[in-house]
Amino acid sequence: MENQQIALVTGVSRKMGLGYETAKQLAEAGYRVIISARDVDQLSDLSNQLRKEGHNTSALTIDILSDESVNYAAKEVAEKWHRLDVLINNAGGFYDQGGLPMEQSFDFVHKAFETNLFGAWRMIKAFVPLLEKSDNGRIVNVSSGAGAFSDIAFGLIAKGDTTAYGLSKLALNGLTVKLAAELKSKGIKVNAVCPGFTATYPGTAEWGARPVEEGAKSVVWAATLPKEGPTGGFYRDGKKLPW
Ligand SMILES: NC(=O)c1ccc[n+]([C@@H]2O[C@H](COP(=O)([O-])OP(=O)(O)OC[C@H]3O[C@@H](n4cnc5c(N)ncnc54)[C@H](OP(=O)(O)O)[C@@H]3O)[C@@H](O)[C@H]2O)c1
Structure with a gap:
């Protein structure tokens, strides 16, 4: 059994995204980090980059919308490492600025929920058996103030x-509460984190977004919580x- 904590x-x-920076900070803190994405080429470039910097990383292709992909990934982690200590549900999107409820298409709304809520939920259902094998199981759902x-x-009442x-994201926060209660007896902590408005796309720093290092630090805080x-x-x- 590997002694190093696995995230x-x-x-x-x-490279500009919160996922990469979170993985980097966890690797710097001594974790073996498994990075995942649906695009194999992008994933392998980023994994090589982290390895070049001396980090202990592995890469796994995961499309969080697919049961097959997520279950296959959980099987791979089980076979290689036998447990998981930290799961960070960072994948998300469908930011519909100006999306008024009466005007928004159900197709778009479904897609947002499929990724931001059900994708994270699917990952949790598949990986909890491995998190149960950890002494420090942590789940972090990367959420947003947009749901508060x-x-x-x-x-919710902002002009945007x-x-x-x-x-x-509001639903993801609700799921966080329900799961935290259910998984407490297994020693698994489940928290939602808003990284704040973070400069993960070109031009957003000029609109006041904070550096990605700060947003990711907020996520890493919840991933590395002590027992108490x-x-x-x-x-x-x-x-x-x-x-
Ligand atoms: N940046 C901010 O100001 C901010 C503020 C609050 C919350 N957040 C949250 O932070 C997280 C990261 O956002 P970011 O700003 O770093 O933007 P981002 O790079 O666009 O991050 C979203 C990631 O989710 C992935 N993804 C989407 N659908 C997926 C799927 N079906 N399977 C696997 N991966 C999938 C995307 O992959 P592809 O490249 O393949 O699409 C991308 O890697 C998101 O959950 C976002 O809602 C961001």
Whole structure:
């Protein structure tokens, strides 16, 4: 059995993205990091990059929309490492700025929920048996203030109207609460984290987005919580966010 802590991060397809930076910070903290994405070429470039920097990384192709892909990945992790310590559900998207409820298409709303809610849920269902084998099982759902009342810039009552995205992240926060209660007796902590408005696309820093290192640090905080740490909450920068 490998002694090094093992973390799996979904949605690691871009060097500028939160997934890559989160994986890098966890590797720097001493974790073996399994990075995953649906695009094999992007994944292998990023995995090579992390290895070049001296990090202990592996790559697994995962499309979080596919039972077959997710179950195959869980089988691979079981065969190679026999357990998982940290699962980071970072893959997500469908940010519909200006998406008013009366105007948004159901096709788009379904896609947002399929990825942001059901994709994360599918990963959790497949990987909990491996997290149960860890002494420090942690699940981090990368969520967003877009799903909270309290976020005046991007939240439920903000002017931006991100209906599909915001409601899917609101549901992800709700799932976090339910799972935290169910998995508590197994020693697995489940938390949702908003990384804050983060510069993961060119030009967004100019609009006030913070460096990706800061957003990812917020995620890593929840992934590395000590035994006495919280479960079932929604956090940014280690501070509880009101919904
Ligand atoms: N940046 C921000 O300001 C901000 C703020 C709050 C929350 N977040 C959240 O942070 C997370 C990362 O966002 P980001 O800003 O770093 O943008 P990003 O690079 O676009 O991250 C999204 C990742 O999810 C992947 N993905 C989408 N559908 C997938 C699927 N079916 N299977 C596997 N992977 C899939 C994308 O892969 P492809 O390249 O293949 O599409 C991409 O790697 C998201 O959950 C986002 O909602 C971001």
